[in-house]
Amino acid sequence: MPLLSSPSSTFSLYLDEAGLRLLNFYENKVAKILSVSPESSNYFLKTFFTAALTEESLMHALAAWGGVFLDGHDSPAVKFHLEKARQLIRSTYLNREDLDTHGTYVAICYYLILMGIDICSGDVSNWYYLFNECTNLLKRRGGIVKFCQENHFSNDSKWLISNFQFHDVLSSATLKRGTSCDIEEYSRLFNNCFDMGSYGVDPYQGCIQPIFLLLGSIMNTNVELKEERDKINQEMLEANKKGLNLDNSAHRQLTLRRIRQCHEVEARYNKLLLDIHYCTPNQSQISHISHDKCEVDLHLTLFELYRLTCQIYLLLYIKQTQPLSSEVQLHFMNSLAYIESLMSSKLVPSLPMLLLICGMCCCNEYDRAQVRSIFDKLLATYTVGNVGRIWEIVQEAWKRNPHGDVCIDWTDICDEFGWKLSVC
Template sequence: MLMNLSSSFNLFLDDTGIFYLSYFEENVANLLSISPKSSNYFLKTFFTLSVTSESISNLLAAWGALFHQDSDLAVVNKYINRARASIKQNPTDRFDYFITMAYYLITIGIQVCSGDTSNWYQLFNKCEDLMRRYGGFLKFIKDFDYSNDCKFLIANFQFHDIMSSEALMKGTTCSMNSYNDLFKINKLLELDNYGIDPYQGCIQPIYLLLGEIMNNYVELKGERVKLNEKLNGDIIVEDPASLNFLRLDHFKKIDEKFFELTDKINYCSPIESQLQQLDSDGERAAHMKLFDLYKITCKMYLSLYIKQTQPISGEIQNHLVTALTLIHDLIKTDLISSLNMSLLICGISCCSKFDRMQLDATFDKVYSRYHVGNVKRIWDVVKEAWKRNASGNTCIDWIDICNDFGWKLSMC
């Protein structure tokens, strides 16, 4: 395909850039995507844009160079800088906004794959500000007649929002009500032959629940911190009965949220119409395993962070054994790029020497096949959690580790 378009790319790229763009098309786009080629929007949207956009063609060359064994960061940064110099920072029409949003999302992807723990989130905030200036996602997609390319950009943003350490720190950037309106009520990814999302596959409903869990955690943690300040502060509590009422109300809310969200997880299911688009029983089985893995991941989040259950508890360990078995199976599939969040939660939940040795080997296997920097960063967080919680008796909040490291971590 690329050779037929080389005359167009010669307008934007030198020969080396064209080589790395080709590498992105033939290798990187397929490595990043868990969808069939028919709905690989890294190719259908981003690569198509690169034919006519200087900034996008340079960015995809940079993404290709990042993964190529003969390249280095100086080459990657050369094409990123060229892309930055050619993008319209202040778009004026809807097409400029579309290109600029794609620019931000691609640059975020490059930074995350490189293992960056700061710049990607600054770009994410710029992307959010861009959409706010435009008038919001609903206006954006209406103005583009609900095109599948536009849906991909919005789903891409949503995925990076939920899969960020900042979501566990202060909640998702956009409300889950907004996301649910777009994806559950308006069913953006289920209409007009959108296909299977390259980041989320058929299992977006469980990612939306994960975002809801994180937002509830932020709210409950805020209450818990205030209560602990009163319980352990130097100021004498003048009305103990009132404080105890607040405590009981807090624990009641925890129970209610835990059971409400557990029910939602139990009744959640992948998008059936998308499952039917997979070509083989093996592919469908793999996507169902990924869905089961994320259901367990969500339940582990609920137990660890809503109920504050110790990792060494039988409840967590039961989930852990099942999750590790699923991860072992999924490493052998094309869905390997979707394991990051589950690897993190499983890592925090590993308490025994046996499980930690197993997970060490698992990270090596994942990194050997999916050679991206944020996998290494996640592994760093897991190892630090083991240092802080040698026996598994403490509920380790991985966002505290990120904050101590000064990191804003992406699980994408």
């Protein structure tokens, strides 16, 4: 039975008829549009909606989320419920210096809901401010492992941290600066502390969380290698300005550093490629849908698609391989075939980041027409604002790299636009 229809529902005590209409739309439409999981593990409802039963601030936040899809993010109703949610959460929890376990839990729910609202609205700045607030709150409480411990490793707390990790990895800022939480901490939590037995399929990540951890590792590796590469390039530019002297010790030292850098890139690339090869979906989560072969096949297809995306990331950003190379093009064409097979499925919410990376690999008008057609279909059926932003980034990359002979860093485009883009 929908929670709003329950005789014991408390929502009508705090929301008028218009507010109940928006909340009903969140429950029956939005929570299902955004989730790739079966209803039995749709934590957009099980966690957020249940928490809203006793927290008025979350009621208004979820009503606003429904309003974004029903009336548009600039509608007076959305603005009213967002402001009401902000006032209530601040007066009840955020303004307190001695925030307890329950208060922290509600505040994390609030931040994640507001992030979802902003991303669905196409926001490119405020969602990241909220993400940082969420990060700081978790760190003050002792980190993500401590947060789950304090909440007895409940499925709800697992979802909140999984949600947080999902947004951490799929952010333009992460490819530029690294994940906000160490991947080792995520791995310790997901691989060692979580018993996923009763958790079910994740609403955002499906059964493929292991590959998300690897994607985060690839991004962190890119940040580390790029820092040294940029230093070397700057030193070479300065040496050229002064006049190149091939006989001095500075030149020899710089050459040795370049050689060590190349060896380091090869070693890190090969290690990550091996990790990708041996990575497998979470079998405990797969077991929850094992009765439905079609759904299992969809999730396994999504896993293979992310495996290809990780390999493309390695080639483009770790090895600086040209998009038109045969290696990249092979992964790109296989990825497009997988994307096409998922376009009419419930896993559509997982496709925007994958399409972004495919867009970076387009080297000719033939492939660009195909990617353009997929974006047109996605924008017509999956009305989430950040998809339009991703499409803008792809088109800008095509302008800058008409023949695919340059490795375009899409986060550079985001920085020039002044965006912090969520690509989930």
